[in-house]
Amino acid sequence: MDMIKVQNYHEMSMKAAQIVIDSLKNKQINVLGFATGGTPEGFYKYFVQNLKQEQLSLKDLHTVNLDEYIGLSENNPNSYHHYMEKHLFQFLNLKKDQTHLPNGNAENITGECKRYEQLIQDLGGINLQLLGVGSNGHIGFNEPGSSFHGRTQVVDLAPSTIEANARYFTDEKDVPNKAITMGIQTIMESKSILLLASGAEKAEAIYQLMHGAVNDKFPVTILQKHPSLIIIADQEARSLL
Numbered sequence: 106m107d108m109i110k111v112q113n114y115h116e117m118s119m120k121a122a123q124i125v126i127d128s129l130k131n132k133q134i135n136v137l138g139f140a141t142g143g144t145p146e147g148f149y150k151y152f153v154q155n156l157k158q159e160q161l162s163l164k165d166l167h168t169v170n171l172d173e174y175i176g177l178s179e180n181n182p183n184s185y186h187h188y189m190e191k192h193l194f195q196f197l198n199l200k201k202d203q204t205h206l207p208n209g210n211a212e213n214i215t216g217e218c219k220r221y222e223q224l225i226q227d228l229g230g231i232n233l234q235l236l237g238v239g240s241n242g243h244i245g246f247n248e249p250g251s252s253f254h255g256r257t258q259v260v261d262l263a264p265s266t267i268e269a270n271a272r273y274f275t276d277e278k279d280v281p282n283k284a285i286t287m288g289i290q291t292i293m294e295s296k297s298i299l300l301l302a303s304g305a306e307k308a309e310a311i312y313q314l315m316h317g318a319v320n321d322k323f324p325v326t327i328l329q330k331h332p333s334l335i336i337i338a339d340q341e342a343r344s345l346l
């Protein structure tokens with residue numbers, strides 16, 4: 106587990122973009138796992154800028170996302186489909202069949218979870234997975250108490266997650282209370298993981314990751330067991346270390 110210490114959000118985002126671009130340049134990645142939320146927005150901005158300068162071919166790349174709300178259409182501004190289009194896909198020359206997210210509007214949600222998990226396996230697994238972390242230690246939408254052996258599945262969101270994500274919705278009542286998420290086992294099978302953390306509200310999760318026992322009360326602690334984890338944390342996120 107390596108930690109890259111940066112001052113602030115801006116530096117975190119630039120550093121993350123540089124790492125992912127370098128891995129693409131070295132042809133270490135053909136399946137790239139993406140995350141959503143406020144944390145990676147800056148990363149996407151620099152990633153797009155740097156990619157243009159490098160003129161890398163992405164024709165063999167597949168992207169997979171961690172999660173999606175259940176019950177929001179792809180065009181809903183709060184869906185993660187929409188988020189990815191807005192922050193990344195509209196700027197890249199990727200075909201529709203190169204980018205993958207779980208379909209939170211599928212008629213058969215259990216079947217959709219199976220399909221998505223199988224897709225990841227069929228792609229040969231994830232080379233590099235980008236991760237944020239919830240202030241309660243969740244990864245993807247794997248909330249406290251989630252099994253470390255879980256695969257892509259339907260989950261109930263914790264009240265604190267609904268509250269935290271309500272900032273994007275007109276009303277907290279509009280925040281879905283369920284999502285499809287890659288399971289912790291799925292995430293742990295990624296060859297490398299790049300976890301980004303910025304801000305004081307992530308300090309407890311980062312403290313638990315660095316110094317806590319591996320326990321399901323803070324799902325992020327399982328990453329201690331990952332053989333290739335890089336954490337980029339800013340000063341505030343490191344404030345309890």
Ligand SMILES: N[C@@H]1[C@@H](O)[C@H](O)[C@@H](COP(=O)(O)O)O[C@@H]1O
Pocket residue numbers: 140141142143144145171172236237238239240244245246266270
């Ligand atoms: N499902 C996402 C996670 O993938 C994200 O890492 C986390 C933190 O979000 P933020 O970066 O906005 O703090 O919560 C969200 O609910």
